[in-house]
Amino acid sequence: MAGMIKTAAICLAAGAACARLARHRAEKKLQGQKKETDKYYDDYQLLSHWMEMKHGRGNTADYFRAKGYKEIAIYGMGELANRLCEELRNTEIRVAYGVDRDVCNTISRMDKVYSPDDELMAVDAIVVTPFYAMESIRKQLSVKVACPIVSLEEVVWSL
Secondary structure, three states: OHHHHHHHHHHHHHHHHHHHHHHHHHHHHHHHHHHHHHHHHHHHHHHHHHHHHHOOOOOHHHHHHHHOOOEEEEEOOOHHHHHHHHHHOOOOOEEEEEEOOOHHHOOOOOOOEEOOOOOOOOOOEEEEOOHHHHHHHHHHHHOOOOOOEEEHHHHHHOO
């Protein structure tokens, strides 16, 4: 009888430990999903404001003109970078190159895409499209370049 009670207690303790572990893993997964959802929501808000600006109050070229930036680079070669390139295509603002941590797997439509570890040629500014990671990217790039490093969020929300 004592052996059965001991076995039952061990099983209950093991079950409780497994339940705690499963709960911890589920909470961690949920936190990651929330972070990803927040990132997409921020992108949506940025794109929504950008579209409002395009319909009457300006565009990103106005920001670069006002700052005196004629030649820029773009960090982060995703869809936001593609939209920025498209908007600047027929303006006097030249996109010299792109920068991305995963050069081989970008969806960029640019000819020149470099790793942040490569030597980066001088431009008037670097625009960071994954603005949620702005501070870590700025820290990484600031030791390599002398130009301003601005977020796409700053560019769009200043219009």
